[in-house]
Amino acid sequence: MIAPGTPLREGLDNVVGAKTGALIVIGYDEGVRQIVDGGFYIDCPFTPAHLYELAKMDGAIILSNDRKRILFANAQLVPDSSIPSTETGIRHRTAQRTARQTGKLVVSISQRRNIITLYKGNFRYALKDIGVILTKANQAVQTLEKYKSVLDQTTTNLTAMEFEELVTLSEVALVLQRVEMVLRIKREIERYIHELGTEGRLVSMQLDELVSDTEEEAELLIEDYCVNPDVSPKVVFQELQKLSADDLLKHSNLIRLLGYPSSIDIHEEAVLPRGYRILHKIPRLPSIVIQKLVERFENLSRIMVATIDELDEVEGIGNVRARMIKEGLKRVQEQVFIDRHI
Numbered sequence: 001m002i003a004p005g006t007p008l009r010e011g012l013d014n015v016v017g018a019k020t021g022a023l024i025v026i027g028y029d030e031g032v033r034q035i036v037d038g039g040f041y042i043d044c045p046f047t048p049a050h051l052y053e054l055a056k057m058d059g060a061i062i063l064s065n066d067r068k069r070i071l072f073a074n075a076q077l078v079p080d081s082s083i084p085s086t087e088t089g090i091r092h093r094t095a096q097r098t099a100r101q102t103g104k105l106v107v108s109i110s111q112r113r114n115i116i117t118l119y120k121g122n123f124r125y126a127l128k129d130i131g132v133i134l135t136k137a138n139q140a141v142q143t144l145e146k147y148k149s150v151l152d153q154t155t156t157n158l159t160a161m162e163f164e165e166l167v168t169l170s171e172v173a174l175v176l177q178r179v180e181m182v183l184r185i186k187r188e189i190e191r192y193i194h195e196l197g198t199e200g201r202l203v204s205m206q207l208d209e210l211v212s213d214t215e216e217e218a219e220l221l222i223e224d225y226c227v228n229p230d231v232s233p234k235v236v237f238q239e240l241q242k243l244s245a246d247d248l249l250k251h252s253n254l255i256r257l258l259g260y261p262s263s264i265d266i267h268e269e270a271v272l273p274r275g276y277r278i279l280h281k282i283p284r285l286p287s288i289v290i291q292k293l294v295e296r297f298e299n300l301s302r303i304m305v306a307t308i309d310e311l312d313e314v315e316g317i318g319n320v321r322a323r324m325i326k327e328g329l330k331r332v333q334e335q336v337f338i339d340r341h342i
C-alpha cells in the first residue's frame with residue numbers, strides 16, 4: 001500500500017521533503033467517524049500533490065477505504081485517552097491510539113525527525129531509508145547465494161547416495177536443515193522486497209532465480225522420508241518453520257518431525273526414499289503417475305529394478321512411458337554421479 005512506486009508513498013515522500021509532518025488515517029468507517037472532531041469534509045480525489053498540500057494544515061487527513069479519495073483534512077482526532085501508548089509526542093500518541101481503537105492503518109510523519117511511522121492495531125513500524133534496506137537486501141542475497149550452493153552440494157550428495165542405497169537419517173536431516181536455512185534467508189529478503197516496492201524488482205528477480213523451486217523440493221524430500229505416508233508434507237514443513245534457530249541445528253529435532261523416535265541413532269539408521277523427489281526430475285512425468293508408481297513399488301530402489309513390463313502394469317503407464325521412466329532415471333543417476341562432490 002505504501003511501498004515505493006505507489007501514489008501514497010509518493011505523497012508521503014513529498015510531505016517528508018516539505019518537513020510539514022502529517023497524521024493520516026487510511027480508511028473510514030463508523031469507528032473512525034466517532035473520533036473525528038472538526039476539520040473539513042472535502043472528499044476530493046487522492047493525488048500525491050493533494051496530500052502534500054493538505055498536510056500543510058494542522059490536524060489529521062483521512063482517506064477512503066480504497067485510498068482513492070481524501071475525505072477529511074485538518075481533522076482533530078480524539079481517540080480514547082485510556083488506550084495505552086508508548087509514544088511521547090502528541091501526534092504519535094494520537095496515531096498509535098487511533099490505530100489501536102479503529103484497527104485502521106495510521107501513518108504518522110514526524111515534523112522534526114522526518115520519520116514515517118506506521119501503526120495498525122498493536123503493530124508499529126518505522127519505515128527505513130530505502131538505501132539502507134537495499135544494502136541489507138543485497139547482503140542477504142549474497143549470503144543466500146553461499147547457503148544455496150552448500151544446499152545444492154548436500155542435495156546432490158543425498159541424491160547420489162539414494163541411488164546407491166546408502167542413505168542414513170543423518171543425510172536426510174542435513175538436507176532438511178540446509179533447506180530451512182536457505183528458506184529463512186529467502187523469507188527475510190521477501191520482507192525487504194515488500195518494503196522496497198518498485199525499487200526491489202532486481203532483488204526479486206535474483207531471489208526467483210536462486211530459490212524458486214526450493215520449497216517444492218523440500219516438500220518432496222519430506223514426502224520421501226516421512227514415516228507416515230498419510231501425513232501432509234505441508235504440515236511437516238510448517239512445523240519445520242516453527243523451529244527456533246537453536247533447535248534447527250539439532251538433527252534429532254528434524255528427524256522427530258519426520259516421525260522417527262528421538263532415541264534412534266541417526267548415523268546408523270539406513271533409510272530408503274519413496275522416490276518422489278528423484279521421479280519429479282524426469283521431464284513430463286505427471287505427479288499422479290509418480291504417485292501410482294510409489295504406491296505400487298513403495299520405494300526408489302524397487303522402481304529402479306522394475307522391468308519395463310512391470311512398470312507398464314501401473315495405471316497411467318504404457319510401454320512408451322515405461323521406457324521414458326527407465327531412461328529418465330538413468331540420466332538423473334548419471335548426471336548426479338558427475339555432479340557429486342565428495
Ligand SMILES: Nc1ncnc2c1ncn2[C@@H]1O[C@H](COP(=O)(O)OP(=O)(O)OP(=O)(O)O)[C@@H](O)[C@H]1O
Pocket residue numbers: 021023057058059060075076077078088089090091092093094109110111112113
Ligand atoms: N489529536 C490530534 N489530531 C489531529 N492532529 C494532531 C493531533 N495531535 C497532534 N496533531 C498534529 O500533530 C502536530 C504536531 O504535534 P506535536 O508537536 O505535539 O506532536 P509530535 O508527536 O511531537 O510530532 P513531531 O515529531 O512531528 O513534532 C500538530 O500541530 C497537529 O497538526
